Amino acid sequence: xxxxxxxxxxxxxxxxxxxxxxxxxxxxxxxxxxxxxxxxxxxxxxxxxxxxxxxxxxxxxxxxxxxxxxxxxxxxxx
Numbered sequence: 001x002x003x004x005x006x007x008x009x010x011x012x013x014x015x016x017x018x019x020x021x022x023x024x025x026x027x028x029x030x031x032x033x034x035x036x037x038x039x040x041x042x043x044x045x046x047x048x049x050x051x052x053x054x055x056x057x058x059x060x061x062x063x064x065x066x067x068x069x070x071x072x073x074x075x076x077x078x
Contacts, residue, residue: 004055004064004078011053011066011077020046053077 001009024042027033033041051068064077 002055002062004062007078008053008055008064012050016046016050019050 020042023045024039027041027045028038031041049069051066054065054067055062056065066075066077067073068075
C-alpha cells in the first residue's frame with residue numbers, strides 16, 4: 001500500500017468512527033431503541049453519511065480524492 005492509500009484508509013476510518021460515536025449517543029438518548037438496535041442503527045447512519053476517500057494514480061502522480069453526499073462531485077485532497 002502506498003502512503004496516500006494509507007492516508008485514505010485512516011481518513012475514512014476516522015470519519016466513520018466520529019460519526020458512529022455521535023449517532024450512537026444520539027440514538028441511545030433520543031429514541032426508544034434498545035439492545036443491538038442502537039449500534040446497528042448508528043452503523044447504518046454512519047456508513048451512509050461518512051465521506052469516501054480514495055487514492056488514485058493520475059498523469060500528475062498519485063492524488064487523494066474525497067466524495068461526500070453533501071458536496072457535489074469529487075474534491076482533490078492531496
